[in-house]
Amino acid sequence: MAGIKRFITYIYAYENGTKGINAGFAKVEIRGNECRIEVHLRGTPIRMGMDQVYLFKVEGGQMLAFPMGEMRMIKGSGDYGTIIKADQIGGSEYSFAEMDGMVFAGEEGAIAMTRWTEGEPFTVKTENIRLWEPQRFDVGGTENQKENEKNENIAERATAERVNAEKVTAKKTENPADKNGENAAEELHATEMPMRNIFPKFVWVDTWERFKNTYPYFTLPEDKNVECVRIELKDLRELPRKYWYLGNNSFLLHGFFNYRYLVLGKLEEDKWFIGVPGIYQQQERMMAAIFGFPEFMTTDHINQFGYWYHTLDE
Structure with missing residues (x-):
């Protein structure tokens, strides 16, 4: 392809x-x-x-x-x-x-x-x-056993790739106190994860620096203390697991597919936010609030362009 x-x-x-x-x-x-x-x-x-x-x-x-x-x-x-x-x-x-x-x-x-x-x-x-389900076979199977095994391994390998990708960051900062119930949490879909942060605070700093070194970095015109980087939808998986549900947020997806990027920003020490680009309008303000993005930062007063944002670690 x-x-x-x-x-x-x-x-x-x-x-x-x-x-x-x-x-x-x-x-x-x-x-x-x-x-x-x-x-x-x-x-x-x-x-x-x-x-x-x-x-x-x-x-x-x-x-x-x-x-x-x-x-x-x-x-x-x-x-x-x-x-x-x-x-x-x-x-x-x-x-x-x-x-x-x-x-x-x-x-x-x-x-x-x-x-x-x-x-x-x-x-x-x-x-x-x-x-669809991967084909399975009995221990004493027929001559199709090898083909069935191949199909099953493909499915299991793909599943393992997704799970491993989700575990990489968590593995580096594993907290022994969080091991109880870890297996049950892993089986949940991202939108159903318990609302708890399994990442220590210092990981935020590491993640922030990695984003700054990888993606376009800028500060908001009216407040030099607000730092931002442009990120992609897939980068939400780099955030603490309790925020992965944002990847299914209809308002965030609408903004991403319109402008092709999101914003990870830093308001102050240990205070980050996810920003969705858009135009400030009354109807848009209501929809943003319904979907969890109640605040707006204006970067262009003439065209009313800016970012609807949701604070993290609040």
């Missing part, structure tokens, strides 16, 4: 297998082995709660689904974004090139779907979604 590939695909609501209204769109960008997906849903039958997001491959008249994450829905609307490896979808042996579309499954059978390929027909219902 060399080069860059971009496309937009429209999403439709479905009821009892029947295609309904246009419910939004998804943007897909593949750059090398990195696949960026941005989704915006509006007016879907998925009214409230968490919407499960899947990529799928049509197989045997069913949607073989690969879980991508969850999207919070409010009054039928929601936004979602993620970055994945294009050659290994959901820890499987399948690549993005083999995917046929995306499906969004909510509560009580509510569903929305987009398909960007033509071919085998299928019925769009939640009961027609089959989750």
